[in-house]
Amino acid sequence: MKAAGRIRGIVNSGLGTPGSVRHSLAVLGTGAVATEVLLALADGAAAAATGLALITAVALALGRYAAGGGARDSGDRKPVRLLDSRAPALGGWQRIVADTFADDGEAHFDAVMRPQLRRLFAARLAERHGVAMYRNPQRARALVGAELWPWIDPEAPPPQPALPEPVLRSLLDRLEAL
Template sequence: MKERLRRAAGPPGSVRHSLTLLGCLVVAAEVLLALTDGLVAAATGLALITVVALGVARYVGGAGAQDSGYRKSVRLLGGRAPALGEWPRVVRKALGPEGALHFHSTLRPQLQRLFAARLAERHGVLLRKSPDRARAIVGPDLWRWIDPTTGPPQPAIPEAVLRALLDRLETL
């Protein structure tokens, strides 16, 4: 009989074993409450145990994924979220006389972040961890401009390439 109970509970340290022990502890606590303090205390204890169990089950089940920031946010991009409000200035400077410097320092990293976010969100592909899959989705011609492992093919980005990159970003 003991052996059958041990097999049903699972190996020590497993989730099943832990839940079995926790269940036995809860039943013992309820019996002690009923014997010492009566039916009202046992009912109150059962209500409290039920509320805690539902809260834990909800948390473990992942229902708290959109929980108003109680959990740490997923660090998908590694930096601040790309904002589109400053894009006219960023594009103007990248296509201007000092475009190579601005493209390298500002526009290219922002394009990489935007593509990383879109690839992760829509395709489940991480830009830096799966560059071959990302290249296949983005396209080899445009990938050269945002490839995080190498530099761009030219120091400054032509306007036609920037338009193609932004069009591709929209279609992803």
């Protein structure tokens, strides 16, 4: 029992409080060194070399995971999803607007432009005001404005089948102002 107390005193001396990262690394390092010594004494240099390789591989994998490597490239951790699909971006907006105002733009407005406007408004409302547009449409309507809300309302069809250019300008101005 006295030996265990001495080891605990050595491990805890100046190595941080139990549960801290520094303390955990010290305990793991001490365990790894002790394992290597026991492997070398019991089975020789070949077993010690194999143990060292295994400990190194595990340490590298744990370090990479702790540093967030899994979040960046393997997709093991689930991404936070604020919106229904990919993040809204401004790339391709000239084409989207041109197709919406073309002769057959009614279908394009309903299939492409309106969902994109909804995503942009949902992102802005969530980012700047903490309002989930799809969960709290009354609050979102109050922030967007009653005159523009019907154009992006997720629960109702648009007031007209085609989007007038002044309404698009007003929507974009309001989006910028939010």
